[in-house]
Amino acid sequence: xxxxxxxxxxxxxxxxxxxxxxxxxxxxxxxxxxxxxxxxxxxxxxxxxxxxxxxxxxxxxxxxxxxxxxxxxxxxxxxxxxxxxxxxxxxxxxxxxxxxxxxxxxxxxxxxxxxxxxxxxxxxxxxxxxxxxxxxxxxxxxxxxxxxxxxxx
Amino acid sequence: xxxxxxxxxxxxxxxxxxxxxxxxxxxxxxxxxxxxxxxxxxxxxxxxxxxxxxxxxxxxxxxxxx
Numbered sequence: 001x002x003x004x005x006x007x008x009x010x011x012x013x014x015x016x017x018x019x020x021x022x023x024x025x026x027x028x029x030x031x032x033x034x035x036x037x038x039x040x041x042x043x044x045x046x047x048x049x050x051x052x053x054x055x056x057x058x059x060x061x062x063x064x065x066x067x068x069x070x071x072x073x074x075x076x077x078x079x080x081x082x083x084x085x086x087x088x089x090x091x092x093x094x095x096x097x098x099x100x101x102x103x104x105x106x107x108x109x110x111x112x113x114x115x116x117x118x119x120x121x122x123x124x125x126x127x128x129x130x131x132x133x134x135x136x137x138x139x140x141x142x143x144x145x146x147x148x149x150x151x152x153x
Numbered sequence: 154x155x156x157x158x159x160x161x162x163x164x165x166x167x168x169x170x171x172x173x174x175x176x177x178x179x180x181x182x183x184x185x186x187x188x189x190x191x192x193x194x195x196x197x198x199x200x201x202x203x204x205x206x207x208x209x210x211x212x213x214x215x216x217x218x219x
Contacts, residue, residue, distance in 0.1 A: 098158065100160070124203070126180070126181050126183070126201050126203070127176050127181060127183055127201070129183075129185070129199045129201070130197060131197055131198065131199060132160060132187075132194055132195065132196055132197040133158050133159050133160045133195065133196045133197075134158070134186075134196050134197050134198030134199070135198045135200075136198065136199055136200075136201075137199075137200040137201065138201050138203065139200065139201065139202040139203065140203060141202075141203040141204055141205060146205060147204065147205045149203070
């Protein structure tokens with residue numbers, strides 16, 4: 001038997017669950033799981049890896065039945081392992097009904113609505129859409145190592 | 154015929170011209186439907202099913218260790 005270096009698989013899930021803190025301090029708003037939201041951004045916006053918190057810059061206007069800040073993300077499935085990859089995916093689709101978007105949009109920001117500053121988690125892009133008196137639905141990928149919305153491999 | 158929500162309120166589908174489309178690639182399967190009165194777009198809905206996020210694009214921040 002020989003030793004092998006590894007990022008321990010369970011530690012990846014533990015990171016998603018906030019059990020490890022490598023920073024100088026940890027400030028959490030609660031002791032239960034956090035609430036997350038998803039907001040939509042215009043194709044002309046510049047959301048991406050540099051985002052630190054949710055803000056309205058480039059977000060769809062609060063018109064046409066869209067509420068700035070976005071919609072709540074259903075989180076009924078806790079992070080888990082698929083092989084050695086920690087994965088997490090929202091447990092329901094996101095949907096905006098009776099929507100008329102203020103312009104073409106192609107991005108969704110996932111952010112932590114429990115945190116005091118609405119910390120950004122990830123930006124996801126898709127083909128540009130413009131909705132007129134209709135419904136926009138974003139169905140989540142399969143919650144698996146190769147496809148889950150959030151993955152720590 | 155079903156009623157369709159439009160910019161002019163609910164209208165019978167038989168009064169509208171319907172166009173549909175699909176985008177299917179490695180990252181998403183998207184279907185959309187549009188309804189027109191003449192050249193006027195009065196309804197557009199879209200359903201995006203996410204498949205997999207490409208490494209190196211917008212989702213890279215969510216994929217650690219790659």
